[in-house]
Amino acid sequence: MAILTINNLTYQYPSSPQPALKDISLTLESGEFLAVIGANGAGKSSLCYTAAGFIPHFFRGELNGQVLIDGVDSSQSNLNELVLHAGLVFQNPFNQISGSKFTVYEEIAFGLENLGIAREEMKARIDEALALTNIADLGKRSPYALSGGQQQRVALASILVMQPKLLVLDEPTSQLDPIGTQEVFQVIRAMTKRGMTILMAEHKIEQVAEFADRVIALDAGEILLEGTPGEVLTSPLLPERGVGIxxxxxxxxxxxxxxxxxxxxxxxxxxxxxxxxxxxxxxxxxxxxxx
Ligand SMILES: Nc1ncnc2c1ncn2[C@@H]1O[C@H](COP(=O)(O)OP(=O)(O)OP(=O)(O)O)[C@@H](O)[C@H]1O
Ligand SMILES: [Mg+2]
Known part of the structure; x- marks a missing residue:
């Protein structure tokens, strides 16, 4: 079953002279891990925002084409409904922090509070997310008094507790060291085993090669390549378009x-x-x- 279907999507930010995404079509099947690669400005974040409904509900602009998130037409819906289907971990973890909570524990509980989940279930989910992201020792700290890598783990935990069917991650390891990076990819693998579907923008090609089921390379807002990691990541087109190999x-x-x-x-x-x-x-x- 398809969790995400994008048909002929073209999207332009309000202040921008040209589209950030051009005629994108893709389907993501349940339980699949799709990685999105591309040079700076290629459109990776824009595709992540689209897959989680932030385009067009947070970033306005002009959208043509159709985006179905877990069967819901994103243009016909709103973010309050779409967060029940898809969760987004931002490229900059600082943007994820609510700004209204004093501890990491409360921060991770924040999204759940709005869902009306029973206290015991909440606690179980939070403890599990803290353990999975290896930050159990940070629970009482302020979300602001953390390193970038620690904030990135908190951002991931705060979305994992929501248990979205589609987990969208925008360069979730950009501030993590090699061990932290490998840990996050292992968490993602465990999540796909539980049936979660993953769309991840990532420039760490070696991890993409090891973990992803399928890869899309974006170039100037268009799909340049799509296929298995072996096919896409060894293409001579990548270095030509400014993508690392x-x-x-x-x-x-x-x-x-x-x-x-x-x-x-x-x-x-x-x-x-x-x-x-x-x-x-x-x-x-x-x-x-x-x-
Ligand atoms: N809020 C915005 N308003 C206007 N234009 C934007 C906005 N965000 C991104 N863009 C433009 O859209 C295009 C795609 O940007 P996007 O952030 O999706 O690329 P990216 O692949 O995520 O890049 P990076 O590797 O730097 O994160 C770029 O030309 C960028 O300048
Ligand atoms: Mg980006």
Missing amino acids: SRYTQVARRAQAMGLWSKQTHLPATLAQAVRGFGGADAAQEVNDAA
């Missing part, structure tokens, strides 16, 4: 130029694929086992 693809491409990488073997995007290409299946299995 994984270091494993870089190394293999160099090796190919030197005649050290078989022309028959697809270029790798992950470490395990690179090892398989260079050294065979046994070595790749060892890498997978170690990860």
Whole structure:
């Protein structure tokens, strides 16, 4: 079943001379993890806002085409209804903080309070979200007296407690160190196993290669590429359009130029694929086992 369907969407911000998104069509199936990549200004955040209904209800402007979020036509609905279907974690975690709560715990409870959920259920959900995002020790702290990475974990927790069917994440690891980044991707994987659907804008290509089911590359508001991580992330079009590529693809491409990488073997995007290409299946299995 499709959780998100976008048909021929073109969107222009009020003050902008040209559309931020041009003729976008895509479908996201239940339980799928779709990653959106692209250079700065390519339209990743705009697509996230659209998928969660913030376009057109928070950012106004001109929208053409149709967006169905969990079956609800977003133009015909409002944010109060749409938050029950889709949750958005902002690119800048500071924008997510309500500004009205004194502790991280209260901050994470904020969205739930408006849903009229029983106290016990609320507490269980909050404790679980604190544990999943590894911030149980921050519960009593002020949401403002935190590092950017800690705020990013709080922002994620405050959306996870809402248990949206569609979780939209706009570069949720931009302020996290490599370990924190890997932890967040593992939380996302656990969420998809529970049936949550994920749309994530992300520029960390190696994690996208490892975790995403499908990838879309945006370029100047248009879909440039769409396919499996292996197909999209090794495309020579990406560096041409200012999108980074994984270091494993870089190394293999160099090796190919030197005649050290078989022309028959697809270029790798992950470490395990690179090892398989260079050294065979046994070595790749060892890498997978170690990860
Ligand atoms: N609030 C806004 N008002 C007007 N134009 C905007 C607004 N936000 C974004 N834009 C424009 O829309 C286009 C797409 O921007 P968007 O923020 O979606 O890109 P992005 O891929 O998320 O970039 P980044 O990697 O920097 O986060 C850009 O040309 C940008 O200047
Ligand atoms: Mg952005």
